[in-house]
Every structure is written in structure tokens, then in C-alpha cells.
Amino acid sequence: MVSTAAEPDTEPQKDKDVAFETRPTRSTKIKDSTSYTAFRVFNGIAIILVCAVTLYPFLNIVAESFSGEGYIRAGMVNIIPRGFNLTTFEVVMSDPMFWRNYANTVIYTVVATVIAMILTTTFAYALSKKHLKGRTFFIGVAVFTMFFNGGLIPNYVLINSLGMTNTIWAIVIPNAISIFNLLVMKAFFENFSTELEEAAAIDGLTTYGILWRVVIPLSKAVIATMVLFYAVQFWNSWFQAFLYLDRRELYPVTVYLRNLLAGATGTQDLGGDPGESTQIAANVRAVTMLLTTLPIICLYPFLQKYFVRGIMLGSVKQ
Amino acid sequence: MTAISQTPGQQPTRGTPPAAVLTNPDEDTKKPKRARKKHLYQGTNRTDTWKHHLKKDWRLYSLLILPVVFLLIFRYLPMAGNVIAFRRYRPGSNIFGDEWVGMHYIEMFINDPTFWRVFWNTVILGTLTLAICFPLPIILALMFNELRSNKFKRIAQSISYLPHFMSIVIVAGLVIQLTSINGTVNQIITGLGGDAIPFMGLPEWFRTIYVTSEVWQTVGWGTILYLAALTTIDPQLYEAARIDGANRWKQMWHVTIPGIMPTMVVLLVLNIGTFMAVGFEKVLLLQNNLNRETADVIATYVYRMGISQGQFSYGTAIGLFEALIGLILILSANYAARRMTGTSLW
Numbered sequence: 134m135v136s137t138a139a140e141p142d143t144e145p146q147k148d149k150d151v152a153f154e155t156r157p158t159r160s161t162k163i164k165d166s167t168s169y170t171a172f173r174v175f176n177g178i179a180i181i182l183v184c185a186v187t188l189y190p191f192l193n194i195v196a197e198s199f200s201g202e203g204y205i206r207a208g209m210v211n212i213i214p215r216g217f218n219l220t221t222f223e224v225v226m227s228d229p230m231f232w233r234n235y236a237n238t239v240i241y242t243v244v245a246t247v248i249a250m251i252l253t254t255t256f257a258y259a260l261s262k263k264h265l266k267g268r269t270f271f272i273g274v275a276v277f278t279m280f281f282n283g284g285l286i287p288n289y290v291l292i293n294s295l296g297m298t299n300t301i302w303a304i305v306i307p308n309a310i311s312i313f314n315l316l317v318m319k320a321f322f323e324n325f326s327t328e329l330e331e332a333a334a335i336d337g338l339t340t341y342g343i344l345w346r347v348v349i350p351l352s353k354a355v356i357a358t359m360v361l362f363y364a365v366q367f368w369n370s371w372f373q374a375f376l377y378l379d380r381r382e383l384y385p386v387t388v389y390l391r392n393l394l395a396g397a398t399g400t401q402d403l404g405g406d407p408g409e410s411t412q413i414a415a416n417v418r419a420v421t422m423l424l425t426t427l428p429i430i431c432l433y434p435f436l437q438k439y440f441v442r443g444i445m446l447g448s449v450k451q
Numbered sequence: 452m453t454a455i456s457q458t459p460g461q462q463p464t465r466g467t468p469p470a471a472v473l474t475n476p477d478e479d480t481k482k483p484k485r486a487r488k489k490h491l492y493q494g495t496n497r498t499d500t501w502k503h504h505l506k507k508d509w510r511l512y513s514l515l516i517l518p519v520v521f522l523l524i525f526r527y528l529p530m531a532g533n534v535i536a537f538r539r540y541r542p543g544s545n546i547f548g549d550e551w552v553g554m555h556y557i558e559m560f561i562n563d564p565t566f567w568r569v570f571w572n573t574v575i576l577g578t579l580t581l582a583i584c585f586p587l588p589i590i591l592a593l594m595f596n597e598l599r600s601n602k603f604k605r606i607a608q609s610i611s612y613l614p615h616f617m618s619i620v621i622v623a624g625l626v627i628q629l630t631s632i633n634g635t636v637n638q639i640i641t642g643l644g645g646d647a648i649p650f651m652g653l654p655e656w657f658r659t660i661y662v663t664s665e666v667w668q669t670v671g672w673g674t675i676l677y678l679a680a681l682t683t684i685d686p687q688l689y690e691a692a693r694i695d696g697a698n699r700w701k702q703m704w705h706v707t708i709p710g711i712m713p714t715m716v717v718l719l720v721l722n723i724g725t726f727m728a729v730g731f732e733k734v735l736l737l738q739n740n741l742n743r744e745t746a747d748v749i750a751t752y753v754y755r756m757g758i759s760q761g762q763f764s765y766g767t768a769i770g771l772f773e774a775l776i777g778l779i780l781i782l783s784a785n786y787a788a789r790r791m792t793g794t795s796l797w
Binding site for chain 2: 176177179180187188189190191205206207253256265275280281283284287290371372376388418419434437440
């Protein structure tokens with residue numbers, strides 16, 4: 134934040150001399166003026182700072198996870214673990230409820246992603262057909278929900294009256310279609326070669342056959358991206374579960390973590406001095422956060438390009 | 452409302468600001484052409500009836516059934532369920548309420564001083580978020596754009612996207628951790644000779660903490676669409692500008708900024724649309740009894756009144772009010788954007 138704010142100050146400097154350099158050369162390759170070089174150095178440093186600020190909180194929880202309670206309490210832990218130990222990991226990992234909830238997260242994520250993919254793919258495919266009468270109307274029906282939604286309480290009342298409370302369905306169904314993902318997928322299918330589909334139709338495939346045997350196998354890239362988007366969304370979600378599940382054994386791990394945080398801030402709330410229990414909580418909190426987010430952090434470097442590609446799929450296609 | 456349902460044909464480009472400008476004129480020119488063709492080849496309009504289309508495309512329509520039923524039940528039914536803002540609702544009975552009570556609940560919140568406090572909290576928090584979280588990704592994208600080393604650029608971008616993929620619960624946990632009495636922020640303060648501040652327990656710090664965490668989480672990912680837009684700018688424009696004597700600053704001002712303008716407008720309109728909704732989940736996670744004075748926003752108030760205290764109709768009335776403001780904001784922002792810049796969501 135600080136570093137980005139500093140950037141505009143440097144910009145005006147460069148324009149003074151660069152003009153002399155750029156004007157006469159008239160080519161794409163221009164030797165940099167000193168002030169532009171200075172700007173580039175500054176820009177590079179600013180970006181390194183942005184990255185450092187972005188990464189710091191993660192390094193901090195890693196350090197706290199491995200640190201002794203005493204050091205955290207003394208405010209001595211930043212990015213290097215002090216009083217290295219693994220006891221907190223043992224404490225957290227020996228809690229059966231933690232594993233139970235972790236397994237729930239995995240189950241909810243898988244089931245929800247499958248449901249979401251089925252609905253989104255079929256919807257996007259049908260909507261991508263420009264000759265479909267009423268297409269604009271159906272797109273409108275979908276897009277309107279982006280800008281106006283029923284709101285918290287009518288949704289809550291509905292889920293309750295459908296008897297979905299305290300079941301997996303309250304978690305995996307209500308957010309099954311993300312309109313953004315739908316539009317990205319639709320854009321992708323619209324750019325799909327019509328010749329292939331026509332050829333398949335001539336060979337006697339029905340719409341279902343074309344979708345299942347031709348379009349989907351050739352859309353692996355976009356499907357992988359959508360699966361990732363949905364999986365991350367469901368893995369990270371907590372509020373649905375918090376709202377509709379009352380039994381601890383049904384919670385996903387995010388709600389487990391949320392209750393830890395609420396407990397920790399609860400003690401701070403009461404103005405009590407940061408006693409031992411809070412400090413152990415700080416340790417446990419760090420480890421739980423680390424374990425909850427570990428799959429995403431581990432997979433992220435490999436999957437990152439697919440996320441970006443997914444966004445690009447929707448944007449720079451004509 | 453009508454504006455949306457009538458012209459959503461251009462909606463697919465919603466997440467696609469750069470293409471929006473490119474495709475819109477296309478679509479305009481296509482339509483008459485298609486209509487003309489139809490007359491040439493089909494002669495009559497008989498084939499354009501619903502019956503004909505249903506018969507021909509029934510398989511495609513069948514693919515629509517599940518998703519549309521889903522939207523009707525889980526999106527449109529709750530919209531209709533907002534009627535309980537004007538009806539008495541008893542838990543467990545009809546989701547549309549039992550009897551009309553007119554404007555009772557509306558009057559109730561208008562006369563509720565707490566409502567007005569959370570309303571202004573929401574406006575302030577929304578304004579701060581918009582004012583800070585909207586421009587920063589643009590600046591960061593321009594900074595990324597100036598990097599020459601592709602490897603460095605790629606790594607920096609990857610790092611900056613990472614927070615976007617974190618659960619809000621994790622973000623709240625990180626915030627609580629960093630701002631705790633022995634967390635990093637207080638380590639710095641005491642290191643500089645100050646006194647440790649119990650940030651999470653002080654209402655005056657809540658907005659700063661919220662907006663900072665929002666910046667941390669969104670600024671990197673927010674650059675993606677701008678970077679995509681930057682790649683679509685024709686390099687010849689820069690060359691022409693250079694020949695005309697534009698220095699780098701002027702090139703940015705006269706080529707780069709206009710090039711990403713459509714993206715900026717579209718994202719601004721979208722941001723204005725979510726203005727009232729402020730990050731509800733994050734606020735809920737970060738608020739506690741001590742900072743509630745500033746940390747209570749409409750959405751969390753609705754949650755507390757409606758769900759924690761079981762005043763369903765009252766909560767719905769407030770929620771409906773908020774949703775309507777959101778809708779009005781996005782419609783007027785879109786209208787203004789179209790009038791002033793010619794770019795808009797629809």
C-alpha cells in the first residue's frame with residue numbers, strides 16, 4: 134500500500150528528460166534516459182515491497198506455528214520461528230473434530246463443484262447457441278441475479294422451509310451457479326468451431342452427444358479453470374455452513390477456524406489481559422490457519438496460470 | 452430493471468471490458484444482416500414460431516431446465532420472499548408470510564436510531580473502500596506494465612494474486628493476528644518507542660483495518676483485467692505518440708489511460724453496484740462487542756436482527772432497502788457511464 138502510493142511521485146520526474154531522448158530517435162528501441170532508469174529502479178523496488186507486504190502475513194503465521202508460546206506472548210515472533218517446536222501441530226492434529234471438519238470441507242468441495250459444473254456447463258452451452266429462441270431472455274434471467282438478490286433473510290427462510298438445514302445440501306446447492314463463471318464459459322463455447330459441431334451432427338450425434346463427446350473433450354482448458362474457480366470458492370466458503378449447520382460434526386474446517394477466532398477475539402473483547410489461554414489460542418490459531426490454507430498455497434504455484442487464463446478467456450476474446 | 456432484461460445480449464462481455472467495446476458495434480451490425488437473410492431464405496415467418504423452435508431445439512431447451520429451475524428456486528423465490536418485509540412472518544409457516552402489515556416494518560427501521568448509525572457506517576466504509584480499492588489496482592497494473600524482466604513480472608504478479616485465493620476466514624485470522632497486542636504492527640509501534648494499541652478493540656481503528664485488509668486481498672487480482680486491457684493496446688499508437696513528441700508520461704496519459712478506460716469504467720460501475728454490500732462476511736468476522744460502534748454495517752445489522760434475534764420481517768425490510776439502493780446505484784452508475792464515456796455494462 135505504502136509503496137504503491139509512492140509511485141505517482143516518481144512518474145512526473147521521468148517526463149522532463151525523456152522527451153529529449155525519445156523525440157529524435159523515432160524508433161521503438163530507445164536508450165533510456167537517466168531519469169527513466171531511476172524510475173524503473175524505483176518501480177522495481179516498489180513492486181518488491183508490494184510483494185513483501187503481500188507475503189509477510191503468510192510468513193508470519195508459519196513462524197508463529199513453529200514458535201514457542203512464550204516468544205509469541207513477548208511479541209518477538211515475526212518471520213523467524215523462535216523457540217522452535219512442533220507441539221502446537223500435535224495439539225491441533227490430535228483433535229478429532231479438526232480432522233472431521235477437514236474431511237467435511239473436502240466432501241462439500243467435491244460435491245458442490247460437481248453440481249456446479251453440471252449446471253454451469255449445460256446452461257452455458259445452451260446459452261452459447263445464438264439461434265436459440267429466447268436466448269436473450271434466459272441470459273437476462275441469469276444476469277439479473279448478479280445485480281439483485283433476495284437477501285439474507287428470505288434465503289434463510291427458504292432453505293429452512295425446504296428442510297435443508299443441517300444437511301450437506303444447504304452448503305452445496307444454493308451457490309451452484311456463479312454467473313461470472315457462466316458468462317466466461319458461454320463466451321468460450323461461442324468461440325467454439327461450428328464446423329466441428331455441424332460435422333458431428335451430420336454424423337448423427339444429437340445435441341447431448343455433441344456436448345458430451347465433442348464439445349466437452351475439446352474444452353478441457355476452460356473446464357479445468359472453472360473447476361478450479363468453483364473448488365477454491367467452495368473450499369474457502371464458511372458463511373453458508375455457519376448459517377445453516379448447527380452441529381459441530383457437520384462444520385467445514387473454515388467454520389472450525391472461525392470459532393477459534395471468535396473465541397480468541399472473545400477473550401480480548403472482555404478486556405482481560407492476554408492470559409495464557411489466549412496465547413495458546415494464538416499458537417493454535419496460526420497452525421489451524423496454516424493447515425486450512427495449505428492445500429491452496431501448495432497447489433497455487435502450479436494452478437495459478439489456469440486462473441489467469443480463465444479470466445482472460447472471458448475477456449480478450451472477440 | 453427493464454433495462455437489464457431487455458438488453459442482456461451484450462452481457463456476456465460483463466467480465467470482459469476490453470472486448471466490450473469491440474463486440475458491441477459488431478452485434479449491432481449483425482442483427483439487421485441476420486434479419487435480412489431470414490427474409491431471403493425463409494420467405495415467411497412461419498418457421499420463427501415458438502412451436503417450431505421448441506420442436507427443433509428441444510434438446511437444447513432441455514439443457515436449460517435444471518439451471519433455470521435452480522435460478523427460480525434459489526434466486527427468484529427469495530426475491531419474491533422479500534414480501535415478508537410487508538407481511539408478518541412466523542418461523543415455520545408460509546415463506547411468504549401470513550398477513551399484511553403494510554409499512555409497519557419500514558416505519559420501524561426509519562425510526563430506529565441504530566439503523567441510521569449502521570446506515571452511515573455502511574456509507575462511510577463503502578466510500579472508503581471504493582475510493583481506495585478502485586484506483587490502486589490501476590496504479591499497480593501500470594507499474595507491472597513498466598517491468599521489463601518477464602520473469603520478475605510473472606513472479607511478482609503470481610505473488611500479488613495469492614491473497615485473492617484465501618478464505619475470508621483466513622484473512623480475518625491474519626488481520627487479528629497482525630493487529631493483536633503482540634502482533635507485528637504493535638511490535639513495530641513499540642519498537643519505535645510507542646505504546647501498543649489494542650486495534651481490534653478500538654472503534655476508531657476498524658475502518659483503517661478493514662480497508663487495509665481489503666487492499667491487501669484485492670489489489671493484485673484487481674490488476675488482471677487492466678493487464679489484459681493493456682495488452683490489447685496497439686503498439687503503433689505508442690510509436691505514433693513518440694513521433695509526435697510525447698514523452699513517456701504523456702504516452703501513458705494519452706495512450707495507455709484511454710486504452711484501459713473502458714475497463715476502468717466497467718469496473719467502476721460494478722464497484723459502485725456493490726458499494727452498499729461492503730464485504731459483509733469480513734465485517735462480520737472482524738467485528739466484536741468493542742468495535743461495533745463503527746464496525747456495524749447494514750448487512751451485519753440485518754444478520755443480527757433477523758437471524759440472531761429472529762425478527763425476520765424487520766431484517767428483511769432493512770435488507771430489501773439495502774438491495775434496492777444497490778440496484779439504483781448500479782443502474783444510475785451505468786447510465787451515467789454511458790452518457791459520459793460511451794462505455795457501459797449494458
